[in-house]
Amino acid sequence: MAATERALFLGAALALLPAAAAAEGAWSRELKVAAGFSHSRNRIFVEGYFYDRVKTDLSLKLRGEFDRDSAGAKWANTVTLDYASGWTKDETLDDDHPRWVESKDQLIADSVYRYKTGFFADPYGSGNFQTSIHDTRFDTEFRAFRPVQVRESLGLIFTILDGGSQELTLRGGWFNQHYFNSRLYHHDRLHGLEAVLEYDGRLGPAVEYEMKGGVYTGLVATDDSWNRLTESRKCALEWDNTLTVSLAKHLKLIFSFNLDNKDVSSTEIDYEWEQGTSLALSWKVF
Numbered sequence: 001m002a003a004t005e006r007a008l009f010l011g012a013a014l015a016l017l018p019a020a021a022a023a024e025g026a027w028s029r030e031l032k033v034a035a036g037f038s039h040s041r042n043r044i045f046v047e048g049y050f051y052d053r054v055k056t057d058l059s060l061k062l063r064g065e066f067d068r069d070s071a072g073a074k075w076a077n078t079v080t081l082d083y084a085s086g087w088t089k090d091e092t093l094d095d096d097h098p099r100w101v102e103s104k105d106q107l108i109a110d111s112v113y114r115y116k117t118g119f120f121a122d123p124y125g126s127g128n129f130q131t132s133i134h135d136t137r138f139d140t141e142f143r144a145f146r147p148v149q150v151r152e153s154l155g156l157i158f159t160i161l162d163g164g165s166q167e168l169t170l171r172g173g174w175f176n177q178h179y180f181n182s183r184l185y186h187h188d189r190l191h192g193l194e195a196v197l198e199y200d201g202r203l204g205p206a207v208e209y210e211m212k213g214g215v216y217t218g219l220v221a222t223d224d225s226w227n228r229l230t231e232s233r234k235c236a237l238e239w240d241n242t243l244t245v246s247l248a249k250h251l252k253l254i255f256s257f258n259l260d261n262k263d264v265s266s267t268e269i270d271y272e273w274e275q276g277t278s279l280a281l282s283w284k285v286f
Contacts, residue, residue, distance in 0.1 A: 030065045031285040034252060036084075036278035044092060051091040057103070059084035059278055061254075074114045082106045083133065104274075105132040112171075114157055121156040124171055128153075147187060148180040151216070153194055166201030175216060188222035190234055206246040213239040237261040244282075252282040 036059040044051045062081040068074070083105055089098040109129040114122050128151040133144050155173010162168075175194045179187040196214040203209050214237070221231040238260055245253040260272040 026068070028065075028067045028069070032061075032063045032282060033285060034061045034254065034280040034282040035059070036061075036254070036280035038278065046092065052089060053092065054089045054098075055086065056088075057084065057086040059104070059280070061280075072116055074116065075111070076114075077111045078109070080106070080108045080110075081133070082108075102134060105134055107131050107133050112157075121158050124153075124155060124157045124173070126153045126171075127151070146181050149177065149187075150180065151175050151177040155194070161199075163201070166199070168199045168201075169197075171196050171198075177216070187225050190218045190222055191220075192216060192218040192234075208244045208246075210242045211240065213237075250281050250283060252280050254278050254280055 036057075038055075038057045040055050042053040044053060060081070060083050062079075064079045066077040066079075083102070085100050085102045087098060087100050107130070110126070111128075112124055112126040114124045116122055128149075130149045130151075131145045131147065153173050153175040155171055157169055157171035160168040160170055172193070172195045175192060177190040179189075194214060194216045196212065198213075199209065199211040201209065215235070216238075217235040218233050221233045224230045224232055239258065241257045243255040245255075247253055254277070256274070256276040258272075258274045260274075
């Protein structure tokens with residue numbers, strides 16, 4: 001089956017699956033908004049002079065959940081916008097040009113439709129959309145959504161834990177990944193196998209934990225985005241963790257740990273490791 005035919009097959013399957021349970025169950029909706037701020041200032045005395053070192057960080061996170069759970073199927077949809085920017089002034093540096101620089105920019109939409117069979121495993125279809133909302137590569141222009149990564153999947157999902165306030169699932173299957181608006185870098189279409197472990201639940205009255213770990217391995221070698229003269233069989237790792245502690249009704253302490261590895265099979269391994277702690281104001285809109 002050609003790549004185009006596979007993509008059409010996945011698109012049709014994902015479009016038809018939700019219609020089977022449209023008449024059952026009710027939608028549950030939730031939108032959370034969290035805004036964080038941090039500021040620090042140091043006065044440094046060097047060789048008879050005082051120098052300022054100032055840093056300000058702003059962060060914004062929106063997470064929307066739109067789910068439908070019925071006797072025959074479950075359809076879970078999440079949209080997450082995670083953006084952070086910082087301003088740094090350091091008079092001890094010769095090249096001190098303070099300006100706002102983004103430190104995180106990620107927009108993710110994830111949809112998983114699960115047909116309940118009553119057995120130990122259920123078939124699922126899913127779609128994943130990842131991009132950024134701002135491109136700071138050039139100071140004089142604004143270009144958003146570069147590139148757009150789309151991944152469609154089909155397979156089986158296993159429920160390891162379902163305790164009402166806690167859910168742990170493992171799913172595995174076949175995926176097809178492709179890109180749009182990829183102007184600066186070359187990205188080939190990719191297909192292969194995936195394994196995804198997800199947890200969402202409460203660890204205590206004031207503690208929530210969310211985790212998603214996925215491994216996506218290609219079945220054939222494709223051109224490398226950093227060098228079109230070389231090829232590798234892509235094997236990506238994505239692992240996101242968020243621990244939220246409620247200090248008050250609208251005051252949250254948020255710890256995050258994220259690991260992103262675009263290709264563990266390549267000679268040019270590209271890891272992105274991120275840890276963060278923020279004090280944020282959080283609202284549950286609905």
